[in-house]
Amino acid sequence: MYYVFTNGGESKAELEVEEKELQVLQNIADLTVKAAEQAVFKCEVSDEKVTGKWFKDGVEIQPSDRIKMTHIGRIHKLTIDEVKPSDAGDYTFVPDGYALSLSAKLNFLEIKIDYVPRQDPPKIHMNTSSSGDKNTIMVVAGNKLRFDVEITGEPAPTVCWMKGEELVSEGEGRVRVETEKTLSSFVIEGAEKEDEGYYSITVTNPAGEDKVELFVKIVDVPNPPENVTCTSVGEDFGMITWDPPAFDGGVPIKGYLMEKKKVASTRWTKINFDAKKMIEGVLYEMRVFAVNDIGISQPSANSKPFMPIAPTSEPTRLMVDDVTDTTCALKWRPPERIGAGGIDGYIIEYCIEGSDQWVQANEEPVGKNQYRVKGLPVGEKMLFRVVAVNVAGRSPPATLSQSVTIREIMEQPKIRLPRHLRTKLIKLVGDKVNIVIPFQGKPRPVVTWFRDGILLEDKTVGTRTSDVDSILFIRSAERNHSGKYTLSVQVENMSDSGDIDIQVVEKPGPPIDVHVTDVWGFNAALEWKPPKDDGNCEIIGYTVQKADMKTKDWFTVFEHNRRPSCTVSDLVMGNEYTFRVFSENICGLSDVSGISKNTATIAKTGLDYNRPPFKDKDVSHSPKFTAPLVNRIVVAGYSAAISCAVRGFPKPTIIWMKNNMIIGEDPKFLMQNYQGVLTLNIRRPGLFDGGKYSCRAVNDLGEDEVECKLEVRVAQEKGTETKN
Template identity: 50%
Template sequence: MPAKPAPIKKAAPKEPAPKKEEAHAPAPAEADPAEVAPPAEVEAPPAEAAPVEAAAPAEGEAPVEAAPAEPAPEEPKAPTPPPADAAAKPAAEEAATPAAVEVPTEPDAATAPAELAAEGKEAAVLAAADAEAPAEAAAPAAEEGTPAADAAAEGAAHPDAAAADAASIEEPPKAPTLPPPPPPKEPTSEPLEVTVEDKSDTSVTITWSPPKTIPDNSGLDGYTVEITKEGTEDWKAANEVLTISCRYVIKNQTTGDRLLIRVVAVNPGGRSPPATITDPVLVKEVGARPKVRLPRFLRQRYVKKVGEKINLVIPFSGKPKPVISWLKDGEPLDPKRANVRTSDRDSILFIRQAERADSGSYEMCVKVDDFEDKAAIIIQIIELPGPPASIKIVDVWGFNVALEWTVPKDNGNTEITGYTVQKADKKTGDWFNILEHYARLNATISDLIMGNTYTFRIFAENKCGLSEECAVTKGEATIVKEVIDYKPTPFVERDFTEAPKFTTVLNDRSTTVGYSTKLLCSVRGCPKPKIVWMKNKMILNNMDNPKYRMISTGGICTLEIRKPGPYDGGEYVCRAENTLGKVDTGCKLEVKKPVYADADKDKEEEE
């Protein structure tokens, strides 16, 4: 007959765990209020009646019968997620006490799948921590009747209460995570293309290119130039401070020494492999053939005026420093007239105030050891020329004079470019230019005035200008007046007499009462014709009637009728008459009444 299951008793208040277990348990941590409910409010979910498996009875003990658990009434409460450590502690206790009774329970329906996943993760961490507890701590807990065994049975029957207990246990603190160490810094590769740029008796100038490889985390601090004499290994730094430039001058060396030179790149990673010049470098100035670099404007004749300053800069090259010498016309320069200033690169010929005597061929010689180079400079100092040597009047005919002259004795140290010829009348004595920039030595002067006497003079001209003096003719040239017998042609007077003739006739006109009018016509004739005006074949006389005004000026005849009335209309005739005849022209004049308004018209009729 099967044994009846013993009824599950209500869990008693939890007793403190043994000190041995406390030594291994981590310190409790504060539970998150959003995830863990207080232990007082946690209630075990109603468990279904399920058989309870009893642990195997120990020797001398009666078997324990498990009674079916009575369902407890449920109270309607908001679902509270179980703490994360709820499932971890039963698992740890089962591992420690294999005789504990397992009570299958169902999970709360209100627990979210995401919270179950987090709960399982934390339970696994706590289970691993509890598994490290010593086995002797778990053995007494399995004995029946001990407080640990009662707690295990109670935890199996009420898993939620056990989970609330486990919530007070906190996960042990983790060690802080340190960042990975930075990669070690590396030196650069060796500099490239180390070459000798220049040498002198006491220095060597070298150049190089940056290294091909420069690590990004190290960069480049600079370069160190190291030297040693040939045959020794005593390398010394030529620069006390790192140089950033890829060019360096090694100074204060002894002439004739042979140096081994190398360049090292330096950065936080250390020194790079050295880049060494393979052959020893001899400390001695590099020899070069002398060369005069004559400017283009000095390759032809250099012309200056008297009194001007001469300052010629002529570059040269050569190594070692050349020896410079100057000659004028094959002889050394006169230091009173010319000065020479020589530097390492050029030589300057300086003359403060040029004179005619400074003209000539100057030669500059640049010499290095057995080699030399020369350059010749032709300097020409010019001034105003003198007057022509002689001038004379060759011939005079009609209105013309022929002149001839000779070149000046002093041309101003340059060629004559032309002549200026002037003339002066004996009556006035004023000089006037006839020819300018004339290049020939003879000329014919024309368009002179008959009966006048002339004197001529000539100036010479060169690049500086006209000569200050001139050559004047000794004689005078007189233009003789010729005798002419004039017989005038007899004068026949022309007969301009003409009978009167109207060139413009009168035209019919109309006017208004009270408005003055004019009648116009034009007539010609010789002798001057007499003008008569007639009205209706009656002669008008303006002396008797001031209404009419007659005007005849320059052949234009005008009859002005002042404020005509209704009876001034009619036929008007203008008659022109002289000794050769007479002629008439006529017209009709109509005088109209003015147009009035109706009121004015009635008033006029009443009157």
């Protein structure tokens, strides 16, 4: 048993070594020799590498000057020179490693002087027992056949070889006959299929005739198998079939060998008789070899590429979405395991509870994860199941755990108004209006549209309603389409409604009655009235432009001016100005402006300006601390500071105190005042410096005071502190 281990798994195979049968192509024949003649025993076996031993009467023969043993190719010879009467006996050749022996007898012929001429009829001594069938010689195509036939007879007979009615030539040609005294050899060089057939050998002399027929069979490796086809596939295997070879080589087929390869590769891999452990989603090709006793055929033509693919797992989360008197809507989720084959669709089946006769609801697989089964019997309890299909077949079914009664379910109507429609919907003139409002209710609600409380009958406003929503659409909005639209859904005596405010707007018209009301210095005052047409929405401002009458170039002086009046400043002395005003709403500026009826001329005189007397502002106020003092804990020997912030006018006087005692000019303390930030610095405080510190600010308008607690601690050797 052979094993192979990889990081992806393991494989094993069993090797059976079948001993090849040794074939005897020419057996040794009995010999009759006279004294001092040479005796030659010869045999031919099918394997050139086979060695053997010669025995006489069961005793192994040792070579000598007179006895020689030779082995040339497949022919083994025992030659005995100058035969003696003691050489007579039974001779045996035993091949090494095979339970086989070839025997013949050596007869010693004593010479007798006889003056009467002796005649023996011819005799053909042929042994084809090693080839199986009687008088059948088997040869592998392309190999050489040499068949030696011993001939006896007195006088020496004439030999004739025939193939059918055709004479086999002697001494030349690929198929020929070689004759020596008592031995005739039939030779075929490079055997071919057309050499197969019946042959005959005929020997004649004055004493008679002998004839033997034999059949030469040419065998070869078989032709390649045909029609290699993949009949089915799985997740990691494929089932392969093929037709036997058209020609089996003349011997029975013993078996087949298979190889596989990936389409994108050139490497073929030998496998067993089922192509397991393939990779799902990879294209493979297969080829097959036929095997007989002669050898292995050429490979067959490659099979068509095939891909190992497994069906998906069952769909998940199958549930009922809706039920009516004759239909049932189902929905589900895709399978957890899909694989390389993907999903071609789903098949929905149903049956009556208690029955096992499943009926397919859809003729073609559906691609969506939902389906409505129609034509169901009213009031029946039905079971449903869904299977996923792909090129590998059907998945296991996903079945509802409980039966479903086919009956309409009453559900209160409800409008689900989208969030963006809960406020006013503003559209420009000419825009498309397309509003989708979903609703629910069973049976299907009756849907009605109203505009400003009146049934909607305007042909320029279209509606379209389905089982789950209603659509209001206007191909080109006009201002007269503005208003409140109401959608009402009703199921029997239950109803619900939703309102949508639509406002169709456009740019406003120009302001009217634009005129200059006053001119002084470098300034001009303008006034106007709102436009007659506001574009169906609020005016959010005005844009004012000025132009010098000399250049006629317009310049913007105000944008988004909210009031219908303004004062234009920084006019140039001596110039005459005209003005225009654009009204503005959410759509933009009006296309046309309102132009002032009169102009403003900036005169060169009257430029004196009487400045009003200046009055100082009183900013006096009593002191007030804006940042208080904060309690502090400090370490003895390290300088510390406390601070606060105060404001007041006139500038207040600052008084620092410790335990309600004025500190004064004590050099241990440094008092600072920087722009109202008051700081008291304490140089290397000791335990006696702890206590309550306060800061008082005083001016003519009042006073204010803040205080804090300062705690001084001394660090001890063991890490503890002493409090003051």
